[in-house]
Amino acid sequence: MRQLALAVDLSVAAIYHHFPDKKTLYLESVRFAFSSKEEVFAQVWESNCSAEEKLGGFVRSLVDVIIQDRDFHSLMQREILEADPERMQLLAQGVFKSQFCLLMQLAAELAPEQDAHMVAASVIGLAKSYVEYQPLLKNFPGWKPEHEIPEVIAAHVTKLLINSFKAKTA
Amino acid sequence: MRQLALAVDLSVAAIYHHFPDKKTLYLESVRFAFSSKEEVFAQVWESNCSAEEKLGGFVRSLVDVIIQDRDFHSLMQREILEADPERMQLLAQGVFKSQFCLLMQLAAELAPEQDAHMVAASVIGLAKSYVEYQPLLKNFPGWKPEHEIPEVIAAHVTKLLINSFKAKTA
DNA sequence: GTCTATAGTTTGATAGAC
DNA sequence: GTCTATCAAACTATAGAC
Numbered sequence: 256m257r258q259l260a261l262a263v264d265l266s267v268a269a270i271y272h273h274f275p276d277k278k279t280l281y282l283e284s285v286r287f288a289f290s291s292k293e294e295v296f297a298q299v300w301e302s303n304c305s306a307e308e309k310l311g312g313f314v315r316s317l318v319d320v321i322i323q324d325r326d327f328h329s330l331m332q333r334e335i336l337e338a339d340p341e342r343m344q345l346l347a348q349g350v351f352k353s354q355f356c357l358l359m360q361l362a363a364e365l366a367p368e369q370d371a372h373m374v375a376a377s378v379i380g381l382a383k384s385y386v387e388y389q390p391l392l393k394n395f396p397g398w399k400p401e402h403e404i405p406e407v408i409a410a411h412v413t414k415l416l417i418n419s420f421k422a423k424t425a
Numbered sequence: 426m427r428q429l430a431l432a433v434d435l436s437v438a439a440i441y442h443h444f445p446d447k448k449t450l451y452l453e454s455v456r457f458a459f460s461s462k463e464e465v466f467a468q469v470w471e472s473n474c475s476a477e478e479k480l481g482g483f484v485r486s487l488v489d490v491i492i493q494d495r496d497f498h499s500l501m502q503r504e505i506l507e508a509d510p511e512r513m514q515l516l517a518q519g520v521f522k523s524q525f526c527l528l529m530q531l532a533a534e535l536a537p538e539q540d541a542h543m544v545a546a547s548v549i550g551l552a553k554s555y556v557e558y559q560p561l562l563k564n565f566p567g568w569k570p571e572h573e574i575p576e577v578i579a580a581h582v583t584k585l586l587i588n589s590f591k592a593k594t595a
Numbered sequence: 596g597t598c599t600a601t602a603g604t605t606t607g608a609t610a611g612a613c
Numbered sequence: 614g615t616c617t618a619t620c621a622a623a624c625t626a627t628a629g630a631c
Contacts, residue, residue, distance in 0.1 A: 347564030384550020394517030419589035
């Protein structure tokens with residue numbers, strides 16, 4: 256609270272005038288950070304390109320959002336790690352639902368014979384994990400500077416997914 | 426420290442007799458938790474099956490480890506989220522290096538024309554994200570009870586990867 | 596609405612007896 | 614090696630003046 260007060264150039268008491276307690280302040284901050292990201296993806300879905308291009312656009316947007324706003328990503332990750340059932344429901348229903356459904360729809364189009372829910376989760380997990388594990392991945396042999404360029408990450412993820420969807424299961 | 430003392434049925438002072446401070450105690454706990462997992466994967470690499478089967482075995486082991494020991498996974502995830510450069514190097518070099526290298530070798534065998542480092546990261550990210558996001562995923566439409574069964578998760582991840590590796594890039 | 600001052604807890608860590 | 618007792622600092626939150 257002291258650090259926050261310093262950052263916003265107010266006293267701790269002034270903050271407590273606007274928020275009843277620390278937990279509420281935290282929750283409202285999380286909600287604000289989440290909701291401000293929604294519109295980034297809107298133009299991907301509204302665009303008139305092919306399903307494959309839409310997937311590429313979604314992955315690229317997701318990677319960009321995470322790289323450009325690491326604090327937002329950490330906040331979200333910590334929230335999911337905590338895994339409080341009530342908050343998870345709030346988060347899923349109130350914030351991410353529409354995005355996830357649009358992604359499932361796209362998954363059903365690209366890979367009709369697979370489970371759309373699992374495919375959607377794979378897309379998100381794949382795109383996120385790259386940025387997330389970057390600080391660790393840098394320390395493994397075989398790491399190259401281009402591995403932290405958004406375009407390269409997004410291209411690799413998209414290619415891996417598209418290739419998988421194209422494959423005819425023998 | 427008081428909670429820990431209660432859990433191990435000792436006084437706080439007794440703990441401080443064995444560890445110089447809280448940070449060292451924490452770090453040694455992390456290291457211990459990590460190292461105790463190493464052997465789980467050994468038998469996968471030592472087995473005499475095909476590359477594809479080895480990938481399946483690795484993914485299955487990873488999913489199992491994460492599901493069976495969520496505390497370990499949370500600990501690791503929190504550590505990576507913190508992203509302290511010194512600790513990341515320690516973790517990568519001292520604990521995960523050999524596993525990552527074996528996985529890169531397998532990736533080179535299965536997908537020779539792709540970047541082994543990125544493929545290895547994809548395998549881990551894909552397998553981990555499923556278990557990680559489970560509390561959130563449950564709240565989306567399209568969720569089924571089988572989505573939390575280790576076999577189902579591992580099979581989906583493995584199939585997605587194998588399909589992608591098989592695809593001939595046009 | 597904002598401040599200073601401070602109450603009431605909890606925390607990490609230590610002293611000293613046994 | 615373990616305990617009880619305790620310290621000093623940091624924490625969340627509030628009181629009351631302006």
